[in-house]
Amino acid sequence: MNYIYDNTYEGFLTCAYHHWYTEKAEGIFPDELYQLDLCRYAMSVETDAAKAERVLDAVNARISTWDAERIYKVFCSNEPEKEMKMLRYIALGFRHGPKIRLMHGDPVVKAAEAAEQRVGREVHRLCGLVRFSEARDGISGNTLLYAKVELDNDVLEFIAPHFSDRYKSEPFVIHDVSRGKGLFAYGGEWEVMPLEAALPIEASEDEHGYRLLWKGYFDAMGIRERANPKTQRGFMPARYWKHLPEVSGL
Amino acid sequence: MESGTFEKLTVLGESAKYDVSCSSSGHARVNVGRIGSAACAGICHTWTSDGRCLSLLKVLLSNDCVYDCKYCVNRRTADGARRTFEPKELAELTIEFYRRNYIEGLFLSSAVLVSPDHTAERMYECLWLLREVHGFAGYIHAKIVPGVSPELLTQIGLVADRLSVNIEMPTSQSLSLLAPQKKPEAIFAPMTQITRTQMEQRTLKAAGNMQRLRPAGYEGIDMGGTGLYVGEGAGGEAGALTSTPRKTGGHIVSESRRKTWNEKFAPAGQTTQMLIGASPESDRQILHMSEALYRRFTMKRVYFSAYIPVVDAPELPSLLSPPPLRREHRLYQADWLLRFYGFSADEILTETEPNLDYDLDPKVIWALRHIDAFPIEVNTASEAELLRIPGIGNVSARRILRQRRVQKVRYEDLKKMGVVMKRARYFLTCGGRYHGGKEQEAEKLRTVFMLESRAAEDAAALMNPGTLNAADIRRALGGGEKPQISLFEASL
Ligand code: SF4
Numbered sequence: 067m068n069y070i071y072d073n074t075y076e077g078f079l080t081c082a083y084h085h086w087y088t089e090k091a092e093g094i095f096p097d098e099l100y101q102l103d104l105c106r107y108a109m110s111v112e113t114d115a116a117k118a119e120r121v122l123d124a125v126n127a128r129i130s131t132w133d134a135e136r137i138y139k140v141f142c143s144n145e146p147e148k149e150m151k152m153l154r155y156i157a158l159g160f161r162h163g164p165k166i167r168l169m170h171g172d173p174v175v176k177a178a179e180a181a182e183q184r185v186g187r188e189v190h191r192l193c194g195l196v197r198f199s200e201a202r203d204g205i206s207g208n209t210l211l212y213a214k215v216e217l218d219n220d221v222l223e224f225i226a227p228h229f230s231d232r233y234k235s236e237p238f239v240i241h242d243v244s245r246g247k248g249l250f251a252y253g254g255e256w257e258v259m260p261l262e263a264a265l266p267i268e269a270s271e272d273e274h275g276y277r278l279l280w281k282g283y284f285d286a287m288g289i290r291e292r293a294n295p296k297t298q299r300g301f302m303p304a305r306y307w308k309h310l311p312e313v314s315g316l
Numbered sequence: 317m318e319s320g321t322f323e324k325l326t327v328l329g330e331s332a333k334y335d336v337s338c339s340s341s342g343h344a345r346v347n348v349g350r351i352g353s354a355a356c357a358g359i360c361h362t363w364t365s366d367g368r369c370l371s372l373l374k375v376l377l378s379n380d381c382v383y384d385c386k387y388c389v390n391r392r393t394a395d396g397a398r399r400t401f402e403p404k405e406l407a408e409l410t411i412e413f414y415r416r417n418y419i420e421g422l423f424l425s426s427a428v429l430v431s432p433d434h435t436a437e438r439m440y441e442c443l444w445l446l447r448e449v450h451g452f453a454g455y456i457h458a459k460i461v462p463g464v465s466p467e468l469l470t471q472i473g474l475v476a477d478r479l480s481v482n483i484e485m486p487t488s489q490s491l492s493l494l495a496p497q498k499k500p501e502a503i504f505a506p507m508t509q510i511t512r513t514q515m516e517q518r519t520l521k522a523a524g525n526m527q528r529l530r531p532a533g534y535e536g537i538d539m540g541g542t543g544l545y546v547g548e549g550a551g552g553e554a555g556a557l558t559s560t561p562r563k564t565g566g567h568i569v570s571e572s573r574r575k576t577w578n579e580k581f582a583p584a585g586q587t588t589q590m591l592i593g594a595s596p597e598s599d600r601q602i603l604h605m606s607e608a609l610y611r612r613f614t615m616k617r618v619y620f621s622a623y624i625p626v627v628d629a630p631e632l633p634s635l636l637s638p639p640p641l642r643r644e645h646r647l648y649q650a651d652w653l654l655r656f657y658g659f660s661a662d663e664i665l666t667e668t669e670p671n672l673d674y675d676l677d678p679k680v681i682w683a684l685r686h687i688d689a690f691p692i693e694v695n696t697a698s699e700a701e702l703l704r705i706p707g708i709g710n711v712s713a714r715r716i717l718r719q720r721r722v723q724k725v726r727y728e729d730l731k732k733m734g735v736v737m738k739r740a741r742y743f744l745t746c747g748g749r750y751h752g753g754k755e756q757e758a759e760k761l762r763t764v765f766m767l768e769s770r771a772a773e774d775a776a777a778l779m780n781p782g783t784l785n786a787a788d789i790r791r792a793l794g795g796g797e798k799p800q801i802s803l804f805e806a807s808l
Binding site for chain 1: 321417
């Protein structure tokens with residue numbers, strides 16, 4: 067049976083529930099990816115909090131909370147066909163218990179590790195590479211910090227603790243434009259919410275000036291004769307550049 | 317925003333560019349050697365066009381110097397553009413960069429503007445504004461000008477995370493020759509004050525470290541026979557070098573990033589920097605000096621900085637001589653042995669061999685010199701003995717000890733434990749068997765290692781074209797023309 071779900075974590079867990087209690091899953095697809103003509107072979111699963119929780123409880127009890135977290139990270143990754151990979155990981159975990167995390171040679175475990183690692187790497191990288199602009203709220207005129215990002219993995223909530231600790235006294239928004247989601251934070255509290263449209267804000271008067279200063283400093287720090295774009299891009303992949311004032315055309 | 321800020325920022329940023337002691341994550345080093353690679357765990361905010369990680373705004377408060385250090389392009393008698401930040405201007409710049417997540421913190425140093433105290437006052441004003449008015453909680457490393465008054469140092473220490481005072485030269489003779497206005501006492505006094513304040517702070521807070529304290533009275537100790545004289549006993553931590561190796565450097569954020577900044581004096585400790593190759597000292601003198609600095613001042617790090625000839629003066633190496641980058645690299649390796657392997661400077665270099673061999677790792681050299689002590693049986697050796705074996709590090713030594721408690725270590729296990737076998741196998745036995753073949757004479761082994769090290773270097777050069785060499789730096793400085801950048805730390 068192919069399952070289609072609503073692209074939420076609970077939705078996936080509900081599919082997992084059906085895998086064990088209704089019919090074995092052959093494929094699990096988020097609704098936005100599923101092609102319509104295949105629909106007749108697939109069942110659209112209605113997300114059910116109670117069913118999802120049963121699966122999650124089982125994962126926590128029979129494998130470990132550590133593995134539950136890992137599975138969630140895989141869910142947030144951009145791993146292709148991650149749903150079936152997660153399901154296989156859970157199934158394997160039910161068989162072996164918490165020692166599954168030591169089974170580095172198993173392809174199921176390997177795939178999960180790789181996805182988890184990619185998520186971790188993006189989180190770490192973003193802590194340095196998110197660039198805020200000072201913006202003015204078009205309605206109230208208050209300032210806030212606003213950053214536009216295009217994330218590979220869905221990691222807004224993983225970078226939230228770092229940034230909300232860093233900017234305790236100022237409201238800020240990190241906008242993942244590729245997913246239409248925003249991280250809204252103020253005073254140490256934060257929340258991830260859908261954010262499809264552009265916010266009604268505009269850059270403050272000083273914003274452009276500070277970008278120029280930063281770019282000037284950045285250029286001065288580079289050693290021209292030793293230009294090494296390969297290393298630079300290795301650390302700072304080109305797809306991030308659009309939102310970095312020091313390398314984009316401002 | 318002031319209109320001249322852009323120019324100040326680029327001029328004063330360039331001046332600080334080659335400073336090596338950006339110790340918060342070892343990233344700003346010109347010569348990307350092997351040391352410090354593990355330390356680059358901090359948050360990098362961007363990578364320069366030559367592939368180096370930037371995480372701190374590293375800048376001079378001023379390059380308008382009244383001193384006349386021979387090796388420095390900011391010296392009074394040199395010409396070149398002079399710029400000075402207003403404290404308020406730099407504080408605003410820093411907080412605005414920090415808010416935008418361009419940087420993780422500030423590395424502030426300065427030339428001597430008017431006088432040491434005048435400079436320190438302005439530095440303090442800038443840092444105070446940053447902490448108090450702007451509520452900045454990021455990392456601050458402040459470089460202290462020698463000769464600063466104790467009161468100002470106390471104040472700066474309370475707003476900075478890390479302090480450093482450059483030792484500059486390995487001996488007082490060289491110091492008076494090349495940096496005549498910098499007196500040894502003016503350098504050691506702030507170092508002593510930092511060490512002492514930190515110890516007092518620790519005694520107040522921590523239990524059980526009483527026995528580590530030494531009387532802090534006048535001792536008048538000659539710094540390890542190097543000719544630099546400490547006027548006052550610093551009351552160092554006994555055995556800071558040889559007993560428990562302590563982790564230093566590393567993650568900026570984890571370095572007790574303060575939320576309430578005014579409760580601690582320089583919580584991330586102090587470092588210092590020594591210029592290599594501008595003066596005629598031997599490596600032995602240099603290592604003795606740095607050993608003494610670790611012992612007496614509980615330094616987190618002593619940085620070496622290869623002198624890049626930018627100034628034509630009879631006291632200095634000619635403009636054509638290459639900066640001693642390889643020497644700097646070997647000194648860092650020797651420094652590593654001091655800090656983490658229980659070696660003393662006297663063991664690494666002897667009176668008859670006062671200089672490091674720049675072709676080989678100092679640990680290998682030591683082993684070859686003491687070839688009679690080898691091979692060592694890994695199943696019975698103590699931790700200290702294991703650490704003497706080339707190719708065995710702290711981690712692998714600990715792993716060996718751990719496994720020994722359960723079962724014998726087999727030869728095949730060593731590699732898995734992280735031992736570098738191509739080096740170690742000549743120096744150990746495992747279960748009584750020696751695997752090093754016939755090359756047991758020091759001379760033959762030397763040849764083996766030379767070939768290996770050359771091959772490794774060639775490979776590294778291919779892998780890492782971003783490593784700077786002397787020619788690059790000179791070219792970066794604008795050929796033979798008027799240099800614009802202070803290479804040795806434009807400041808102090
Ligand atoms: S090293 Fe420092 S004190 Fe000496 S001339 Fe240069 S800036 Fe001035």
